[in-house]
Amino acid sequence: MTLPLDSARRRAPDERPQQILDAALAVFDEEGLDRARLDDIARRAGVAKGTIYLYFPNKEELFREVVRHTIVSRLEAARGKLAAEPDLSAVDQLCSYMHDWWEFLRTPATLAVYRLVIGELHRFPELAAFYLEEVVKPARAFVSGIIARGIERGEFRRVDPAATARTLAAMFVGHALWYCKPEMARSVGAEAPEQLFQQLCDFALHALRPAVGEA
Amino acid sequence: MTLPLDSARRRAPDERPQQILDAALAVFDEEGLDRARLDDIARRAGVAKGTIYLYFPNKEELFREVVRHTIVSRLEAARGKLAAEPDLSAVDQLCSYMHDWWEFLRTPATLAVYRLVIGELHRFPELAAFYLEEVVKPARAFVSGIIARGIERGEFRRVDPAATARTLAAMFVGHALWYCKPEMARSVGAEAPEQLFQQLCDFALHALRPAVGEA
Amino acid sequence: MTLPLDSARRRAPDERPQQILDAALAVFDEEGLDRARLDDIARRAGVAKGTIYLYFPNKEELFREVVRHTIVSRLEAARGKLAAEPDLSAVDQLCSYMHDWWEFLRTPATLAVYRLVIGELHRFPELAAFYLEEVVKPARAFVSGIIARGIERGEFRRVDPAATARTLAAMFVGHALWYCKPEMARSVGAEAPEQLFQQLCDFALHALRPAVGEA
């Protein structure tokens, strides 16, 4: 699936659309899709309310574009880091990937999109499909690949790579969403992000290590 | 815990409040707090719009009550099942608990509340606090206790019980929310709920099993 | 014009209608016709909301009845006092009448009706007509008679009795409405009711006294 680049977004030299998208992401994240007001987005973007309609046909489409655009730009920013190095062991590949992904996830923009995705995406099936194709499936494929390689190399026990990738995703996303807000973290006695990562990594690697004599 | 029933609502041994709560849960789940219309809730409950205001002072308070009431009644329904049997091994206790919890989580009403909780709870700090105290903390304490006992008995390796409970929660909740809708499950090739449970359980128990010679 | 005595008000031994009328007068006075709620009137009367409808067909008619009934009962209460004694001088008759009227006016129930009359009566032409016939015209006729007699007897200069009655009414009603609320009185430095009366009386009698050699 290709990202739909409408005429508005093709006007590269202009910064207007990006200003609006940034402002919209912030306001959508703070207020949710319904409570976010175009007035606030415009004020935050430093433009007039009507200007938004020069670039986006309506609020829902602006929301779609915010999610699409943020996902894409975030993925682009992360692309280099998330590439596995073929020489590493599968364990190291997985650790490296998880580490990068943890960093990626904890970015405010990423978390914002995740929150929106969870809360609003069921109302936008086409956007859900896009998210699935562009984000979920590649990530799962990538992680599945690392795990499959680890199984082949005897580093991991024989698990279902796809199911494992799903479980790792659940672990990391759940922690990023819940425990990276200081007040939530404090109330359940959660540790700093680095410690959370260590705990998740430790849990995952133990879950995957071969049984005695399995290698 | 006793649900606070003020004088206005204590009035009748009537089904009205429950009808309204049920309808509201359904509509809130489908539409979210903002898009849910009192008209729809009323129609679904088979009452007039004004009737809602005989029992709940406004839409937000109705939402609060839906979450509170559903959580409480769901917890009560689950209370018996979730009790651990002291004679079992920690592994069996954990499996039993996870199984019951998985059943509990996948209930439509529970999932609905979870979706609402994730999407809207940050706007209701007092409700978030209630949820934390009534749901999250007891569950974490219970699971932590099982894990600590397992460590003592040598069934589990030395992990941080609280961190592990958190991680298990992330795994289960994530899977319940994402893969129990048929279309989502299909699109990522996820299996039936029973298989999902087996996979999660397998993952968790392997993550906790002692290293060679650790026991 | 005869006071319409509908079936409800004819049920003499029952106190319900009177309780409701009293409560309604109080709430109408405090809130005005539109802001007064039947709920409050019912609570104040110690009856259920529906009970009001057993005696009055609707809120407007209740209002009408409050005004009619209060005027009538107030007038009946004042009737004896307001009768002129034929032996007195016109000056004494006028003073006596003004004194009684000042007492009558300053009664909370009378003031309440006056406030309602000024604020709402233009919406109830039939009620305005009733008020005119039952209250204004008799009072004017009575005062005009005293003044005419005073002119004949040489106690007053030759004024238009009707115009004078009007002016006296304006003076007394204006002062009763504005300066009998403590906070209003204080803010304009008005005196106690007795002093106000003395000032009004003094003003009126000087306005009416014959010029030198006029008698």
Next chain:
Amino acid sequence: MTLPLDSARRRAPDERPQQILDAALAVFDEEGLDRARLDDIARRAGVAKGTIYLYFPNKEELFREVVRHTIVSRLEAARGKLAAEPDLSAVDQLCSYMHDWWEFLRTPATLAVYRLVIGELHRFPELAAFYLEEVVKPARAFVSGIIARGIERGEFRRVDPAATARTLAAMFVGHALWYCKPEMARSVGAEAPEQLFQQLCDFALHALRPAVGEA
């Protein structure tokens, strides 16, 4: 007045608040604060309902502004006329002032505000204070000054200037409110405004004239 939608949009933005205030005064006067509907005000102003909220935060504040604005603009319009000429006798000053005030009072806008003031002001203490300071006190001070000067010059008998100013106000306001509506005037046999003024003036001057030998 209905304008085609296009030309309505094109009107100078400066006129909007005034159009709305004028329409609001008319509707508030006809219906009272509670029965006045924003829809009617908007239609009368030739704007959409939402436009009102561009200039006034809500209905109550619109009401406040109507009273404030109308009082202020009416006072400004009357300011020049109401200035006393120092060369005149106190009697002429008072007559001149009463005449101007009578003209001022009988203006529809002034009467409308007076009706609103009497009927609704007790619900708006801050507005009542404003009215007292801006309208009542200056007027009373001005009239008191004329009367005090008249007493010094021997034109008036020794009265309490403040009490007299109050009484004059009651006379004039009462007559303006009650007898300037044709139907009310007719029903009590009141004369034309000019005659009413002559009668009030005559009454007042006689009330103030010195007794024999007092000068």
Next chain:
DNA sequence: TATGAATGAGCCTTCATTCAT
């Protein structure tokens, strides 16, 4: 006769969207 739960029309207010400038 008395109750008070239930009704639903009515209205204020919000805010996404339009359009004249």
Next chain:
DNA sequence: TATGAATGAAGGCTCATTCAT
């Protein structure tokens, strides 16, 4: 391209009125 005043449909909430008990 940019503006922001103007629009008007939508929806939460109130409360007079009804009616089953």
